[in-house]
Amino acid sequence: MSEFLDLEAQDGIRMPWNVIPGTRENALSCVVPISAIYTPLKQVPDIPVLPYSPLRCRMCRSILNPFSIVDYVAKIWVCPFCFQRNHFPQHYSSISESNLPAELFPQYTTVEYISTAETGPVVPPVFMFVVDTCMIEEEIGYLKSALAQVVELLPDNSLVGFITFGTYVQVHELGFGLLPKSYVFKGTKEVTKDEMLDQMCFFAGKRKPTTGVIEELQKDPWPVPADQRASRCTGAALSVAASLLGVCVPGSGARIMAFVGGPSTEGPGSIVSKSLLEPIRSHKDLDKDSAPLYDKAVKFYDQIAKQLVHQGHVLDVFACAVDQVGVAEMKVAIEKTGGIVVLAESFGHSVFKDSLLRIFQSSDNDLGLSFNGILEINCSKDVKIQGIIGPCASLEKKSPLSSDTVIGQGNTSAWKMCGLDKKTSLCLVYDIAKKDGSNTIGQAASGFDQEAAAAVMAHLVSFKMETEADFDPIRWLDRALIRLCSKFGDYQKETPSSFSLSPRISIFPQFVFNLRRSQFVQVFNNSPDETAYFRMVLDREDVTNAVVMIQPSLISYSFQSGPEPVLLDVTAIAADKILLLDSYFTAVIFHGITISQWRNAGYQDQQDHEVFAQLLKSPHEEADTIIRERFPVPRLVVCDQYGSQARFLLAKLNPSVTYNSDNSSHGGDVIFTDDVSFQVFMDHLMRLAVQ
Ligand SMILES: [Zn+2]
Incomplete structure (x- = not known):
């Protein structure tokens, strides 16, 4: 390993x-x-940074590397990919066996080149905020304060644009100080680049004008009948944002950051009708081909993806709602542009707030966009x-x-x-x-x-x-x-x-x-939006993190010993133990029944029970470490044995003891499932493998 x-x-x-x-x-x-x-x-760490351009093979454009064969006398290198012989240019003339350029050192299999010739002029990063206003006041309030914080954290030279949407798309013109101006587009149709052309000047330096727009942010004024969903034109708003960026800053680093609080119901990219009688598509609907708007919406976002990739721009989506918002349909545009996606129940939830800050806050764990x-x-x-x-x-x-x-x-x-x-x-x-x-x-x-x-x-x-x-x-x-x-x-x-x-x-x-x-295969326990989210996060993570998503880690805390990793099995549960499950998207702290009774009795606050107090605290400290290092920030669930939230742990455990078996150990737990246990699975595997 x-x-x-x-x-x-x-x-x-x-x-x-x-x-x-x-x-x-x-x-x-x-x-x-x-x-x-x-x-x-x-x-x-210690990556060599070379202050010149890489030397490329004239046949296949590969870069000179430690696996190239070098003839120091004739000053020739042989490309290890296509075997083309290449002459070294003049500035490599002093090369010899004892005088190697860094890119030929055997240990430098990865090097970084910094060449002024290949990088163009430095352009400021552009952030286009696209903000849903069809939300209850409370959610708007949460979002306002999160956005205000983010604007403070943006790099000083960044340009900021602002679009709000509900029934209509509203593009806010920044930089006019006291007289705010905005342009309104119909939510039902896409907007072409040409329609944008005469309406420039949407970007401003990040400070004052943006703060004004954020403070003024208000709920969509159009009334919503009781039996209807809000009229929300997410697709049109994203289309306007993409076209605006295409006109104003093509080819330079820009990202659309969309904050969406509910399902798209209006115009291109809609995922459901406005009538509340019609439920939002589920995995079953997708399976049976009975999600009439799905394919059309995916096709629309595929077009947005092509446009953004062509322009070199990114789509990030922050979906915060109890309902699905259409992340499954937007996936193609988020993933092809390398966008960030965060899914949470509310704009007030730490999964959203802390993740958003993590993007911009500089720290050891920052993303380095x-x-x-x-x-x-x-x-x-x-x-x-x-x-x-x-x-x-x-x-x-x-x-x-x-x-x-x-x-x-x-x-x-x-x-x-x-x-x-x-x-x-x-x-x-x-x-x-x-x-x-x-x-x-x-x-x-x-x-x-x-x-x-x-x-x-x-x-x-x-x-x-x-x-x-x-x-x-x-x-x-x-x-x-x-x-x-x-x-x-x-x-x-x-x-x-x-x-x-x-x-x-x-x-x-x-x-x-x-x-x-896992959630990647057992999709019917989740919504299509959740599945799309889990898969997008999997698709951008390294092996270590992918393994945690596939096979969560479980740590046991008890009086008898320090924290120890235990098998992901229902037998890990005991009345006098605390378990910490890390399933990547969720961290679960699970108290055995005795522990929770003692805690409810307040033993941890009494003298002579410092050991118990420390036992209660340890899993929280470990969970904090996990949460600090991870993006998107995971959800923390704290629960007790036999409590309703305990399902977050039980769903991930190997059902070695189920209601079908009668040997549940003392103080342990059983899982109500017909899933096969790992032992049964292995028995089958061995039988079939030797055939
Ligand atoms: Zn070559």
């Missing part, structure tokens, strides 16, 4: 297969694809790229490197990343093209990174569920696991009891077991 982490620390990359199979046939029999999770802007990245990939002759799952858009630069099999953003060897930050990660999927060669499958297992494999499988299963009709995720995962285990397990044929897995692979079945039970 540790060698994989070292590689990640140095190059920001984790791969399921660190020994790449030599042939196409070998690669296919590996089941988990040849792939990588890559964090391009990962903060690498960047704009307008381009990712290029080059491969050796026998490796091709199928595509990328994650926050980016294909630049459609088809090359001999692009595989005919396409997954995610493919058909290209270059991708646009309009928005990215220090943590943004991508899942790259490759093909091995080589037909003949020796069988290297035996060595492949020695380089298997099971955590990276679990992350890649989570990306793939989510992607397939979204894009392939009638895809059966459970069957697909089970088949993959069985094939992997019969390939790499040790066993005698037809003898399940003889089955064993090397430590390199042994925890992978557990990851798959938990992935099957």
